[in-house]
Amino acid sequence: MQTFFIIAILALGFLVTFQIAKASEYVSVIRGEEQSRRQSNKINAFLLLMFLIVGLIGVYYCNEKLAGKILHYGNPSSDHGVLVDRMLIITLWVTFIVFVLTQACLFWFSFKYQESENRKPYYFPHDNKLELLWTTVPAVVLTVMVGFGIFYWFKITGDAPKDAMVVEVTGSQFKWEFRYPGKDGILGKKYYKEINDAKSNPLGQLWDDPANQDDVYGTTELHLVVNRPVKMVIGAKDVIHDVGLAHFRMKMDAVPGTPTTMWFTPTKTTKQMRDELQDPEFVYEISCDQMCGKGHYSMRGTIVVETQEEYDTWLITQKPQYLTANPSKDPNAVKAPAAGAPADSTGKTGTDTVKAVASAMH
Amino acid sequence: MSEAIQLHSETVVGHGFHHDDHGHHHQSFVSKYIFSMDHKMIAKQFLITGIIWAIIGGLFSVLFRLQLGFPGQSFPILETFFGNWAKGGTIQPEFYYALVTMHGTVLVFFVLTAGLSGTFSNFLIPLQVGARDMASPFMNMLSYWFFFMASIVMIASLFIQTGPASGGWTMYPPLSALGQASQGSKAGADMWLISMALFIVSQLMAGLNYISTILNMRTKGMSMTRLPLTIWALFFTAVLGVLSFPVLLSGAILLLFDRNIGTSFFLSDIVVNGEVLPNEGGSAILFQHLFWFLGHPEVYIILLPAMGMVSEVLSVNSRKPIFGYMAMLGSLFAIAILAFLVWAHHMFVTGLNPFLGSVFVLLTLLIAVPSAIKVFNWLTTLWRGNIRFTPAMLFGIGFVSLFISGGLTGIWLGNSTIDIHLHDTMFVVAHFHIVMGVASMFGMFAGIYHWFPKMFGRFLNNTLGYLHFWVTMIGAYLIFWPMHYQGLAGIPRRYLDKSNWHSFNQFGDLDKMITVVSIVVFAVQLMFVFNFFYSIFKGRKVTTTNPWGANTLEWTTPINPGHGNWSGEIPEVHRWPYDYGKDGREFIPQTEPVGSNESKH
Numbered sequence: 001m002q003t004f005f006i007i008a009i010l011a012l013g014f015l016v017t018f019q020i021a022k023a024s025e026y027v028s029v030i031r032g033e034e035q036s037r038r039q040s041n042k043i044n045a046f047l048l049l050m051f052l053i054v055g056l057i058g059v060y061y062c063n064e065k066l067a068g069k070i071l072h073y074g075n076p077s078s079d080h081g082v083l084v085d086r087m088l089i090i091t092l093w094v095t096f097i098v099f100v101l102t103q104a105c106l107f108w109f110s111f112k113y114q115e116s117e118n119r120k121p122y123y124f125p126h127d128n129k130l131e132l133l134w135t136t137v138p139a140v141v142l143t144v145m146v147g148f149g150i151f152y153w154f155k156i157t158g159d160a161p162k163d164a165m166v167v168e169v170t171g172s173q174f175k176w177e178f179r180y181p182g183k184d185g186i187l188g189k190k191y192y193k194e195i196n197d198a199k200s201n202p203l204g205q206l207w208d209d210p211a212n213q214d215d216v217y218g219t220t221e222l223h224l225v226v227n228r229p230v231k232m233v234i235g236a237k238d239v240i241h242d243v244g245l246a247h248f249r250m251k252m253d254a255v256p257g258t259p260t261t262m263w264f265t266p267t268k269t270t271k272q273m274r275d276e277l278q279d280p281e282f283v284y285e286i287s288c289d290q291m292c293g294k295g296h297y298s299m300r301g302t303i304v305v306e307t308q309e310e311y312d313t314w315l316i317t318q319k320p321q322y323l324t325a326n327p328s329k330d331p332n333a334v335k336a337p338a339a340g341a342p343a344d345s346t347g348k349t350g351t352d353t354v355k356a357v358a359s360a361m362h
Numbered sequence: 363m364s365e366a367i368q369l370h371s372e373t374v375v376g377h378g379f380h381h382d383d384h385g386h387h388h389q390s391f392v393s394k395y396i397f398s399m400d401h402k403m404i405a406k407q408f409l410i411t412g413i414i415w416a417i418i419g420g421l422f423s424v425l426f427r428l429q430l431g432f433p434g435q436s437f438p439i440l441e442t443f444f445g446n447w448a449k450g451g452t453i454q455p456e457f458y459y460a461l462v463t464m465h466g467t468v469l470v471f472f473v474l475t476a477g478l479s480g481t482f483s484n485f486l487i488p489l490q491v492g493a494r495d496m497a498s499p500f501m502n503m504l505s506y507w508f509f510f511m512a513s514i515v516m517i518a519s520l521f522i523q524t525g526p527a528s529g530g531w532t533m534y535p536p537l538s539a540l541g542q543a544s545q546g547s548k549a550g551a552d553m554w555l556i557s558m559a560l561f562i563v564s565q566l567m568a569g570l571n572y573i574s575t576i577l578n579m580r581t582k583g584m585s586m587t588r589l590p591l592t593i594w595a596l597f598f599t600a601v602l603g604v605l606s607f608p609v610l611l612s613g614a615i616l617l618l619f620d621r622n623i624g625t626s627f628f629l630s631d632i633v634v635n636g637e638v639l640p641n642e643g644g645s646a647i648l649f650q651h652l653f654w655f656l657g658h659p660e661v662y663i664i665l666l667p668a669m670g671m672v673s674e675v676l677s678v679n680s681r682k683p684i685f686g687y688m689a690m691l692g693s694l695f696a697i698a699i700l701a702f703l704v705w706a707h708h709m710f711v712t713g714l715n716p717f718l719g720s721v722f723v724l725l726t727l728l729i730a731v732p733s734a735i736k737v738f739n740w741l742t743t744l745w746r747g748n749i750r751f752t753p754a755m756l757f758g759i760g761f762v763s764l765f766i767s768g769g770l771t772g773i774w775l776g777n778s779t780i781d782i783h784l785h786d787t788m789f790v791v792a793h794f795h796i797v798m799g800v801a802s803m804f805g806m807f808a809g810i811y812h813w814f815p816k817m818f819g820r821f822l823n824n825t826l827g828y829l830h831f832w833v834t835m836i837g838a839y840l841i842f843w844p845m846h847y848q849g850l851a852g853i854p855r856r857y858l859d860k861s862n863w864h865s866f867n868q869f870g871d872l873d874k875m876i877t878v879v880s881i882v883v884f885a886v887q888l889m890f891v892f893n894f895f896y897s898i899f900k901g902r903k904v905t906t907t908n909p910w911g912a913n914t915l916e917w918t919t920p921i922n923p924g925h926g927n928w929s930g931e932i933p934e935v936h937r938w939p940y941d942y943g944k945d946g947r948e949f950i951p952q953t954e955p956v957g958s959n960e961s962k963h
Contacts, residue, residue, distance in 0.1 A: 246852025257630025
């Protein structure tokens with residue numbers, strides 16, 4: 001019923017507008033088309049000027065209202081984020097000045113040079129000096145911006161420092177999985193055909209590679225150490241995903257078959273951010289930024305940034321996936337019966353098992 | 363040149379020359395309105411098909427805006443119309459993604475490529491260069507019918523059980539290649555690819571025709587530098603299309619192979635829903651290169667016709683020559699070249715080699731220089747003019763405003779450092795909708811309002827035109843300006859519900875506002891469509907051949923030109939098309955010989 005009313009009102013509005021428009025056409029014929037044309041010309045010229053003024057006020061109002069909602073601008077949570085934000089501010093000021101000047105000219109000229117009987121338009125087909133001016137000035141300004149941009153870009157995409165910790169991030173419909181290299185600092189080899197959730201091998205690790213035996217697997221929540229560079233090795237199992245880290249201002253696609261990397265240094269722990277934002281619920285989020293199917297909008301992961309000690313305490317409670325997948329190799333298996341339960345060996349519950357084991361060990 | 367003209371009169375002798383009061387040779391309804399070879403009729407066919415597509419594509423955006431503005435709220439009417447796609451009156455994720463995919467595909471290809479350059483290239487090229495028709499009228503007709511077939515296939519895909527393609531208008535594999543990964547990647551994706559292949563064939567036939575007509579069939583005296591800027595813009599558009607569409611065709615066909623005959627061009631190392639696929643060694647990124655090698659020139663295929671028409675409309679209605687004709691032409695040329703050299707700026711975060719990325723940053727920001735030249739020249743064209751605000755002129759001014767706003771945010775995104783943060787966020791959505799979507803739409807509206815009298819011999823209703831402009835202009839800024847802030851907050855594109863996110867759920871009211879405004883704007887577009895069709899039959903009649911006081915050749919034809927355009931000889935051209943306000947005269951048509959004591963420019 002409500003919908004019917006809305007449609008009826010819309011249709012009525014339509015009809016009324018149309019009738020008015022039609023009538024105005026007749027009126028203009030009666031009153032003299034030239035005269036009514038001149039009048040509407042004046043109205044539109046005035047409206048264009050109003051559009052400029054109200055528009056600029058609107059731009060200010062919009063900024064007042066929304067600027068506070070854009071994730072702590074100028075105060076990002078990673079070293080690279082500082083560069084991104086700085087580049088953003090430089091670009092913002094340059095483009096904003098150009099924006100105001102050109103829009104002001106556009107609407108002001110429209111108003112000022114509206115048709116009037118006394119004005120003769122100025123025949124002005126070209127002017128080499130002017131054209132040279134507005135070719136070179138933008139070119140110079142843009143060169144400077146390209147310079148800054150590329151300088152920062154190489155800093156951000158350059159090689160990761162040698163002491164960076166490495167973690168592997170894998171996207172699949174619609175979840176994030178992580179692998180930490182364990183004590184040896186090396187991620188073991190893997191092959192996609194080995195991926196088998198039923199065998200507790202969600203990433204396809206090759207168990208005969210010794211480097212795999214201490215690799216720790218986790219899902220949903222990633223642990224990082226504050227002020228320690230981290231290099232992410234990023235991949236995907238099924239379709240293209242994208243590791244989006246808005247607070248760190250970082251982003252990299254996860255492409256099946258083509259591993260990618262990105263590195264940065266988190267500079268604020270989760271706790272620090274909670275204090276800074278006075279938001280006890282705050283959590284760093286990993287968003288999927290590349291369309292990946294019907295669950296794309298819900299492909300969420302989280303990151304805990306903590307101190308080295310906190311990280312170490314956490315890591316020690318984690319059981320390597322090798323032992324979950326091969327319970328017979330687990331020296332603690334006899335003591336912790338939960339790990340032996342075969343029903344628990346799918347990807348998701350696998351971690352729960354790990355946690356259960358962890359709590360059992362404490 | 364003279365050969366071309368001779369060739370012309372030969373081809374036209376059959377119908378155009380034994381002219382009587384009834385016009386031309388007898389045509390059946392079918393040969394006049396359906397399988398017509400008259401460029402003007404084909405232009406109208408493109409335009410009306412484009413308008414129908416625009417209504418469909420626009421309606422899709424209203425539907426998904428409902429979800430974005432009011433996530434989770436039930437609209438029972440949706441279930442009535444869409445059944446399982448909107449179970450319980452809420453838009454299901456599969457439906458949402460099908461809607462955004464189709465919205466993008468339809469608007470980019472069917473409306474702003476076929477509907478825009480299809481309409482105005484066909485309509486304006488022969489009329490403004492002084493030709494009786496296209497170089498190959500038959501191929502021209504085929505081009506429309508291939509487009510029509512592409513449309514039928516795409517429409518049909520909306521009605522199949524698994525729905526249309528839903529992997530985004532860019533159709534990146536593996537998502538678009540694997541039926542297991544998404545409903546829309548089942549039959550819908552095949553139909554998308556087939557439709558696109560047909561569409562590309564249509565565009566190639568059209569483009570070759572436009573190019574050969576412009577190069578070979580100009581009337582006597584119409585040297586290349588006397589062409590109106592519309593024609594130059596349409597020429598570069600056609601060149602871009604002819605050189606880049608085949609690359610998309612190759613991508614589409616390889617993807618069809620991957621989908622249907624087990625090749626691995628784009629597939630490697632995939633486990634989907636627990637199923638291990640045998641494909642190894644393909645590159646998913648390869649498709650992105652093929653796609654964007656078309657995809658970026660496509661942006662200019664959409665934008666250049668609008669630029670050309672706006673240049674013409676601004677000059678005519680300022681009663682003043684376009685400022686810096688040669689610079690305008692040079693910048694069109696520069697844009698056309700650079701359009702081919704910037705495609706990888708869509709791929710900064712795909713793992714592209716950073717050095718390569720930096721080259722693309724340089725080339726991308728370089729494109730801002732010719733764009734800036736164009737903007738400054740348009741502004742100078744307005745300066746000290748005597749401006750008439752016809753609806754076409756208002757849309758022209760609106761175009762410049764939007765082009766500035768959207769172009770400047772391009773400088774943000776083209777800089778890879780900033781793109782890391784803004785890539786694939788709502789900022790990108792805001793940027794390209796303003797600069798490519800709405801701006802080109804404005805160019806198209808400017809063209810329609812300006813040339814409607816030539817197309818149908820009647821005027822559109824002015825009052826509705828003004829209302830159309832003001833609501834659309836204000837609406838466009840209300841919708842897309844604040845959307846930049848969502849992008850700055852990092853909100854990714856194609857998120858249909860942000861309530862589960864801690865970082866992205868702060869814009870609820872804004873999303874509501876945008877949805878309401880977009881519904882209003884859509885309603886006003888419907889009003890325009892009504893105005894369009896009503897005025898074809900009932901609009902105020904045009905009483906003079908040159909209602910705008912313009913210099914170009916199309917206004918030397920009869921009010922309702924028949925097939926062949928001019929009833930007598932094709933007029934000869936003596937000057938460039940922008941002699942407005944020269945030597946105290948309001949305008950001097952191109953057909954007027956240069957006087958002995960006329961000042962030079």
